Amino acid sequence: MxxxxxxxxxxxxxxxxxxxIAPLRKKTVPLHKLSYWYFLGxxxxxxxxxxxxxxxLLLLYYRPGANEAFESVQYIMTQVQFGWLIRSIHSxxxxxxxxxxxxxxxxxxxLKAYRKxxxxxxVSGVILLFLVMGFGFSGYLLPWNTLAFFATKVGTxxxxxxxxxxxxxxxxxxxxxxxTGATLTRFFGFxxxxxxxxxxxxxxxHLLLVQRLGMSIPPKLEVQWTANPSAKREMKFFPxxxxxxxxxxxxxxxxxxxxxxxxPWNLGVKADPFVSAxxxxxxxxxxxxxxxxxxxxxPKVWFIDGEIVGVLAFGFVGLFWLLLPFFESGQPSHxxxxxxxxxxxALAYIVSMSVYGYLAK
Amino acid sequence: xTADQLSESKPTRRRVIEWFLGGGLLASLASFIYPVLRYVVxxxxxxxxxxxxxxxxxxxxxxxxxxxxRFGNRPGLLIRTPSGEYRAMSATCTHLSCTVQYRxxxxxxxxxxxxxxxxLSGRNISGPPPRPLEGFEVQVRGDEIFVRRRREA
Amino acid sequence: MAILRxxxxxxxxxxxxxxxxxxxxxxxxxxxxxxxxxLDCHSALPDALGVTQEKFSQDIHAQKGLTCTSCHGGDPTxxxxxxxxxxxxxxxxxxxxxQIPQLCGSCHSDPAYIRQFNxxxxxDQLDQYRTSVHGKRFAAGDTKAAVCTDCHSVHDLRAxxxxxxxxxxxxxxxxxxxxxxxxxxxxGYSIPTDQFxxxxxxxxxxxxxxxxxxxxxxxxxxxxxxxxxxxGVDKVQNVCSNCHAFQAQMYERSSHKKAFDAASxxxxxxxxxxxxxxxxxxxxxxxxxxxxxxxCHTPGDKCDQARAGLQSSLSQLDASIKSADQILGVxxxxxxxxSEARLGQDQARDSLTKARVTIHSFRTDLVDQDIQAGRRIxxxxxxxGKEAMVERNYRRAGLGISLIAIGIVLAGLRxxxxxxxx
Numbered sequence: 001m002x003x004x005x006x007x008x009x010x011x012x013x014x015x016x017x018x019x020x021i022a023p024l025r026k027k028t029v030p031l032h033k034l035s036y037w038y039f040l041g042x043x044x045x046x047x048x049x050x051x052x053x054x055x056x057l058l059l060l061y062y063r064p065g066a067n068e069a070f071e072s073v074q075y076i077m078t079q080v081q082f083g084w085l086i087r088s089i090h091s092x093x094x095x096x097x098x099x100x101x102x103x104x105x106x107x108x109x110x111l112k113a114y115r116k117x118x119x120x121x122x123v124s125g126v127i128l129l130f131l132v133m134g135f136g137f138s139g140y141l142l143p144w145n146t147l148a149f150f151a152t153k154v155g156t157x158x159x160x161x162x163x164x165x166x167x168x169x170x171x172x173x174x175x176x177x178x179x180t181g182a183t184l185t186r187f188f189g190f191x192x193x194x195x196x197x198x199x200x201x202x203x204x205x206h207l208l209l210v211q212r213l214g215m216s217i218p219p220k221l222e223v224q225w226t227a228n229p230s231a232k233r234e235m236k237f238f239p240x241x242x243x244x245x246x247x248x249x250x251x252x253x254x255x256x257x258x259x260x261x262x263x264p265w266n267l268g269v270k271a272d273p274f275v276s277a278x279x280x281x282x283x284x285x286x287x288x289x290x291x292x293x294x295x296x297x298x299p300k301v302w303f304i305d306g307e308i309v310g311v312l313a314f315g316f317v318g319l320f321w322l323l324l325p326f327f328e329s330g331q332p333s334h335x336x337x338x339x340x341x342x343x344x345x346a347l348a349y350i351v352s353m354s355v356y357g358y359l360a361k
Numbered sequence: 362x363t364a365d366q367l368s369e370s371k372p373t374r375r376r377v378i379e380w381f382l383g384g385g386l387l388a389s390l391a392s393f394i395y396p397v398l399r400y401v402v403x404x405x406x407x408x409x410x411x412x413x414x415x416x417x418x419x420x421x422x423x424x425x426x427x428x429x430x431r432f433g434n435r436p437g438l439l440i441r442t443p444s445g446e447y448r449a450m451s452a453t454c455t456h457l458s459c460t461v462q463y464r465x466x467x468x469x470x471x472x473x474x475x476x477x478x479x480x481l482s483g484r485n486i487s488g489p490p491p492r493p494l495e496g497f498e499v500q501v502r503g504d505e506i507f508v509r510r511r512r513e514a
Numbered sequence: 515m516a517i518l519r520x521x522x523x524x525x526x527x528x529x530x531x532x533x534x535x536x537x538x539x540x541x542x543x544x545x546x547x548x549x550x551x552x553l554d555c556h557s558a559l560p561d562a563l564g565v566t567q568e569k570f571s572q573d574i575h576a577q578k579g580l581t582c583t584s585c586h587g588g589d590p591t592x593x594x595x596x597x598x599x600x601x602x603x604x605x606x607x608x609x610x611x612x613q614i615p616q617l618c619g620s621c622h623s624d625p626a627y628i629r630q631f632n633x634x635x636x637x638d639q640l641d642q643y644r645t646s647v648h649g650k651r652f653a654a655g656d657t658k659a660a661v662c663t664d665c666h667s668v669h670d671l672r673a674x675x676x677x678x679x680x681x682x683x684x685x686x687x688x689x690x691x692x693x694x695x696x697x698x699x700x701x702g703y704s705i706p707t708d709q710f711x712x713x714x715x716x717x718x719x720x721x722x723x724x725x726x727x728x729x730x731x732x733x734x735x736x737x738x739x740x741x742x743x744x745x746g747v748d749k750v751q752n753v754c755s756n757c758h759a760f761q762a763q764m765y766e767r768s769s770h771k772k773a774f775d776a777a778s779x780x781x782x783x784x785x786x787x788x789x790x791x792x793x794x795x796x797x798x799x800x801x802x803x804x805x806x807x808x809x810c811h812t813p814g815d816k817c818d819q820a821r822a823g824l825q826s827s828l829s830q831l832d833a834s835i836k837s838a839d840q841i842l843g844v845x846x847x848x849x850x851x852x853s854e855a856r857l858g859q860d861q862a863r864d865s866l867t868k869a870r871v872t873i874h875s876f877r878t879d880l881v882d883q884d885i886q887a888g889r890r891i892x893x894x895x896x897x898x899g900k901e902a903m904v905e906r907n908y909r910r911a912g913l914g915i916s917l918i919a920i921g922i923v924l925a926g927l928r929x930x931x932x933x934x935x936x
Contacts, residue, residue: 057400067510071433078851079404082396084909088849240935247927250389254920261913264849270433375933382926389923392916434853436861456729460864473871475729476759488757489729 027237066181088260113216119325145268292357427463642741712790751781841899
C-alpha cells in the first residue's frame with residue numbers, strides 16, 4: 001500500500017476523514033469565460049495566511065511601545081537574518097491582500113454572486129473587507145515612523161467628526177485624547193489579537209457558506225443552463241481547480257518575493273509628536289479615495305460641517321453595501337439594472353478618486 | 362508503438378512529471394523554509410541599539426572630561442563634571458548642526474563652528490544656538506554607563 | 515412717584531435719563547485717554563504736518579503713555595490752536611534737526627527716568643553716539659549725518675524686538691542703506707556706497723534675511739549701532755573672532771598674522787572681504803580666477819608648493835567622501851539599510867570642515883592630521899557601502915534561485931494538469 005493511502009486510512013479510522021472530505025471531492029466549479037475571477041477569493045485567503053505566518057515571525061522581534069517600536073523594526077531590517085525579507089513580505093502582502101480583497105468584492109458584485117441564497121456570504125465578506133482595512137490601518141502605525149504617526153492622527157481625527165459617538169470612538173481608538181504611545185499599544189492589540197480573532201471566525205463562516213452553497217453562476221448563464229442542462233460545463237474542484245489555484249498561489253509567491261527583494265519596505269524616520277506634520281500628508285492608497293473625497297467636499301453643506309457630511313455619507317454607503325443583496329432580485333432573469341449601474345459607478349469612483357488623490361499635492 | 366508500450370509510457374511519463382513537480386515543490390519549499398529558519402535564530406547583537414546605549418565604561422572618563430558616543434543615528438555627548446557627576450545630551454548643535462564638544466577649561470559645552478556655548482545641563486547660554494541641547498538620562502549599571510532617551514510620560 | 519403716573523411725565527423722565535446716560539457714556543469713553551487735541555487736527559493735515567492716530571498708535575512712546583507734547587511741548591487739552599501751540603505753554607514747534615540727539619537724550623540718558631518704564635533699557639546711547647562717526651560729524655556741524663530719528667523713525671517708532679521696526683536685526687541693513695547706498699547723498703564723503711549691495715550677496719545676509727537666523731551679523735553687529743564706526747584695519751579680526759573663534763585662534767598663531775600686521779593689512783578681510791563675504795570654496799586655494807593665495811605669493815616658491823599640497827589633500831578627502839556617498843546612495847535606493855555608515859559620513863564631513871578651518875593656521879602638518887582622520891573614516895564608510903552592495907547582490911541571487919524553483923513548480927503543475935486531464 002502506498003504511504004499516502006496508509007495515512008488516509010489512519011485518519012479515516014480516527015476522524016472519519018473520508019466522510020469529512022467527501023463534499024470537497026464532489027465540489028465543482030462552473031466553467032465559463034469568467035471563471036478566472038473565481039481565483040480571487042482563494043488568493044486573498046492565501047495572502048491572509050502569509051500575513052499570519054510572517055506576522056507571527058515578526059512578533060518574535062517586534063516590541064510595541066513608543067520608545068522601542070521603531071528601533072525594533074530597524075533591528076529586524078538590519079540585524080535579523082532575513083528580517084528584511086519577512087518584514088517586506090508582510091508589508092507587500094498586506095497591500096496585495098487589500099487589493100485582491102477589493103477585486104474579489106468587485107468580481108462578486110459584477111458576477112452577481114451575492115444573490116439569494118448567498119446573502120450571508122456577501123455580508124460576512126463585506127465585514128471581512130472592513131476588517132482587512134482595519135488591519136491595514138492598525139498595522140501601518142506599528143513601525144512608529146513619522147508618516148504613520150500623522151496618518152493615524154488624521155485618520156482618527158476624521159473618525160472623531162461623526163456627530164454624537166465620534167468623539168468617544170476616537171478616544172477609544174487613540175487610547176486618549178491624542179495619538180501617543182498608548183495608541184500604539186492599543187493598535188498592536190487590535191492588530192495581533194482582536195482583528196485576527198474576528199477575521200478567523202468570519203473567514204471560517206465565509207468558507208463554510210461557500211462550501212455549503214457551491215459556486216455561483218453568472219445570472220445570464222444560469223438562465224441558459226437551467227433551460228439547457230446539457231450545455232453546463234464544470235470542472236472538478238479537487239484536483240483540477242485546486243491545482244490551477246496552486247499555480248496562482250505560486251505566482252503570487254514569486255511576485256511577493258520579487259517585490260520584497262527589489263523594493264524592500266522602507267523604515268522612514270522615527271515619529272516625533274512635537275514636529276509639525278509634513279506637508280502634503282496622505283494616507284495609504286487604499287484610503288485615498290475617501291481622503292480625496294473629504295478634501296473635495298466644501299467646508300459647509302447647508303448648515304452642516306462638510307467633513308461630517310462626508311463621514312456620514314461614507315457610513316451610509318458602507319451600511320448600504322453591507323445590505324446590498326437584500327435589494328437585489330432573486331430571479332436570475334430579472335437583475336436590477338440600477339445595481340449594475342451603481343457597481344460600475346462605485347468601481348469608477350474608487351479608481352478615479354484614488355488616482356486623483358495620488359496625483360494631488 | 363504497440364498498445365502495451367503505449368500503456369507503459371503513460372505511467373513513466375506521468376512519473377517523470379510527478380518527480381519534476383515534486384522536485385520543484387521541494388526546492389521551492391526549501392527556498393521558503395531556509396530564510397525562516399535563519400530568521401528565528403537570534404542575531405549575535407541582542408541590543409536594539411536605539412533606545413539605550415552603553416556610552417562608556419566606568420573608569421573611562423576622568424572628572425572634567427567629555428566623550429562623543431553614537432546614539433541612534435546621531436552623536437551624543439557624555440560629560441563627567443568636575444564633581445564626578447555624569448551628564449549626557451545630544452551633541453548636535455541647535456544652530457547649524459555641527460558637533461559640539463566639552464571644554465574642560467571653560468566647564469562648558471562649546472561649538473567650534475560659531476562659538477556657541479551651552480551649560481552642563483545643555484541650556485544654550487551664549488552665541489547663536491537658539492535652543493538647548495536635548496538631554497538624556499544616564500544610568501550607571503555595574504561598570505557600564507548607560508544613556509537613554511527621556512521616557513515619554 | 516407722581517410724575518410717573520402721568521403719561522407725558524414718563525416721556526420727560528425718559529428724555530432726561532437718555533441725555534444723562536449719553537453724558538455718562540461720553541465721559542466713560544473719554545476716561546483714561548490722555549487728552550490729545552494735537553492729533554484732532556494733525557491727523558487730517560497733509561504729509562509734512564500729518565500724523566494719523568493709526569500711525570501714532572504704533573509708536574512705543576504713545577503706548578507707554580507719552581504724547582505729542584512730551585517732545586513738542588504745548589497744551590494738549592486745548593482745542594484752540596493758539597492756546598495749544600503757545601510758547602507760554604512750552605510749545606517747541608518742529609524740532610530742529612540739530613536738537614534731536616539732545617532731545618531724545620533728555621529722557622533716554624536719564625537712568626532714573628527710564629527706570630520707570632523699562633529698568634533694563636540702556637541709557638548710554640547718547641554717549642555712544644558722540645563717539646561714533648555720525649556723532650562726531652554731527653557735532654562738527656554736518657547735518658547730513660544720521661541722528662536718532664533717521665534710524666529709529668519718529669511717530670511710529672517701534673521697539674527693536676518688533677519685526678517691523680527699522681532697527682530690528684532683519685531690517686538694519688535696509689535702514690543703513692537708505693543713506694549709505696545713496697550715491698547722491700554720499701557725494702562728498704570719501705567712502706564707497708556699495709556695502710549694502712555687497713552684503714546682500716553675502717552668506718551672512720543669506721543666514722539673517724533669508725533663513726531668519728537672528729544670530730547672523732548685520733551692519734551694526736560689526737560696526738556697532740549707536741557708536742557706529744568702522745572697526746579699524748588692525749581690529750577687524752577681533753570682530754570676526756567673536757563668532758569665528760576657532761579660525762581666529764589659528765590665524766593668531768600663524769605666519770600670516772605677523773606678515774599682515776607688518777604690512778598694515780587687516781586680518782580676515784584680505785582673503786574673505788568685509789561686506790560681500792561669500793562661502794569659501796576649495797578653488798580659493800587653486801590657481802584659477804578664484805585663487806586667493808596667488809594674489810600675493812609667487813608661483814613656484816615654497817608657499818605655492820604648500821598651497822598646492824593643501825588643495826590636493828582637501829580635494830582628495832572631498833573625493834573620497836563623495837565616492838562613499840555615491841555607493842551608499844546606490845545601496846540605499848536598492849533597499850539596503852546604511853544609516854550607520856551615513857552617520858559615519860557626517861563624521862567624515864566634520865573632519866573636512868575642521869581641515870578647512872585649520873587652514874587658517876597655514877600649517878600643512880596640522881591640516882594633514884585632520885585630512886588623514888577624515889580619509890580613514892570615509893574609507894571605512896566606503897567599505898560599508900561595498901558590503902551593502904555585496905549583500906544586495908546576494909539577495910538578488912537568492913531571489914533568482916527561489917524564482918527558478920517557483921518556475922519549475924509552475925511548469926510542473928502545468929504539465930501535471932495537462933496530464934491528468936488528457
